[in-house]
Amino acid sequence: MDTIQLHCFVTAAKYESITKASEELFIPQPTISKQIHKLESELGNQLFSRHGKHIILNENGKIVLKYAKKFECLVEDLKKELIDQNDYTEGSVSLLVTSCSKLLPDILQKFRKLYPNIKLYINQSDTCNCEADLELFSQNDSINCENCIQLFREDICLAVPFGHSLALNKSISLNDLKNERFIMLKPESNLRKAVTPIFKKYGFNPNIVMEAENPSLLRELISSNFGISIMPSITWGNASDMQVKLISFKEAGFGRTIYLSWNSDRYLSRSANQLRSFIQNYFKNIQTP
Numbered sequence: 673m674d675t676i677q678l679h680c681f682v683t684a685a686k687y688e689s690i691t692k693a694s695e696e697l698f699i700p701q702p703t704i705s706k707q708i709h710k711l712e713s714e715l716g717n718q719l720f721s722r723h724g725k726h727i728i729l730n731e732n733g734k735i736v737l738k739y740a741k742k743f744e745c746l747v748e749d750l751k752k753e754l755i756d757q758n759d760y761t762e763g764s765v766s767l768l769v770t771s772c773s774k775l776l777p778d779i780l781q782k783f784r785k786l787y788p789n790i791k792l793y794i795n796q797s798d799t800c801n802c803e804a805d806l807e808l809f810s811q812n813d814s815i816n817c818e819n820c821i822q823l824f825r826e827d828i829c830l831a832v833p834f835g836h837s838l839a840l841n842k843s844i845s846l847n848d849l850k851n852e853r854f855i856m857l858k859p860e861s862n863l864r865k866a867v868t869p870i871f872k873k874y875g876f877n878p879n880i881v882m883e884a885e886n887p888s889l890l891r892e893l894i895s896s897n898f899g900i901s902i903m904p905s906i907t908w909g910n911a912s913d914m915q916v917k918l919i920s921f922k923e924a925g926f927g928r929t930i931y932l933s934w935n936s937d938r939y940l941s942r943s944a945n946q947l948r949s950f951i952q953n954y955f956k957n958i959q960t961p
Contacts, residue, residue, distance in 0.1 A: 673714050675747065678740045680707040681719065685729050685737050688720075711736075745803065749939035756942045763943030766793040768804035771862050771930060772907045773887060775954075783950050790943045803935070805944040808951065810928045812866035820933035821948075823955040824907070828867055828926045829918040831894050831903040831911065838900070839917045846876040846923055853899035854878040857890055866928045867902050874923055891916060904928060906958065930955065 684693040684704060694701045712718050719733035729737065755763055769776055773796055780792060795804060812828075830849070832838050838848075856878070857864045871878060881899055884890040887908060894901050895915040903911065903918060907930065911918045920926075932951055934940055940948075 673711060675743075677707045677711040677714075678743060680704045681711055681733075682737065682740050682744065684708060684720075684727065685733060688727055688729055690725075690727065745938060752941040752943075753939050762789050762791070763941060764791040764793065765806065765941065765943040765947050766795070766804040767947065768807040768809075769794060769796045770808065771810035771928075772808055774909045775907055779951065779954055782954070783947060786950065787943070787946055790946070792947075803938075805934060805938070805940065806948055806951075807933045808930070809933065810862050810866060810930050812869060812925070812928050815929075815931065817933075819936040820931045821952055822929055823932055823952060824930040824958060825927060826907060826930070827905040827920065828863075828870075828902055828928055829905050829920055830900060831916050831918055832900045833895050833897045834915050834917060836897070836900065836917070838919065841919050843920045843922050846871075846874050846921070849876070849878070849900075852879065853881045855882045855884060855890060855893050855899040855901045856880050857887065858883050858885065863887075863902070863904070863928070867926070870923075870925050873925065902926075 680693065680697065680699070680703075683697055684690055687693055687696075690701050690704050690708075693699075693704050697704070708719070715732075715736065717732040719730065719736055720727040721730045722728075752763075776794070776796070780794070783790075784792070793804075830838070830844050838844060838852075859865075859868075882893065884893055890901055891903075891908070891914045893899065894903075903916070905918055932948060934944065934948065
């Protein structure tokens with residue numbers, strides 16, 4: 673058993689496809705198949721159920737996949753710790769961003785000026801299950817854990833286009849919004865997850881007429897008068913620049929907390945620690961309205 677066999681297996685298991693694994697790894701399909709057969713022969717079990725050209729990870733394969741992923745993580749951590757041990761100036765860090773995407777370019781630009789030799793790997797998604805050194809995320813309730821930092825707390829407001837009949841209000845009640853047309857991010861988005869329990873708490877069912885793929889599109893749809901929505905008060909940028917008016921809710925609980933977390937079971941490299949400290953200080957300097 674070697675790292676090549678495991679890497680071919682893990683990639684094929686991810687897609688349940690030799691073809692897609694070949695495309696990702698730039699390795700010919702026969703070579704990947706050969707490596708997987710070698711691994712199966714050594715372990716004495718088939719890891720995939722094969723139906724013609726299609727492969728499906730079986731129960732044996734699921735067990736092997738669990739340990740293969742751990743092994744790959746250990747190899748990655750080994751390399752990171754050796755880099756730190758030998759005091760190399762170059763390093764790398766991966767960041768998963770599921771909230772505060774509007775602030776991301778400024779964060780990365782300022783970090784790059786301080787640490788020009790650190791390579792940054794950024795994944796920006798609400799639904800990604802990928803491994804990352806650090807994750808920037810939000811949720812509506814507070815959490816307390818050893819491997820995360822609370823960075824920031826902000827209000828969630830009603831967002832209406834300039835000229836809307838509600839735009840003159842300084843605050844609004846959910847009861848006043850029963851007949852309004854809502855545009856929302858998709859249910860799996862962090863902001864939608866944060867606000868849905870609050871709506872349920874007050875028995876409010878928004879009339880959702882449209883769902884947007886990302887915050888940028890949502891902002892454009894609001895300003896174009898397609899409907900109203902909800903927006904964080906700070907981390908999405910200046911609402912007036914987007915031709916959007918933010919209105920506070922009279923009901924309590926409309927807010928979210930921004931967190932930075934890391935995997936306590938993984939080695940956190942010097943580069944990751946530097947980015948963690950930088951992000952923590954960055955949010956300390958954000959000015960609230």
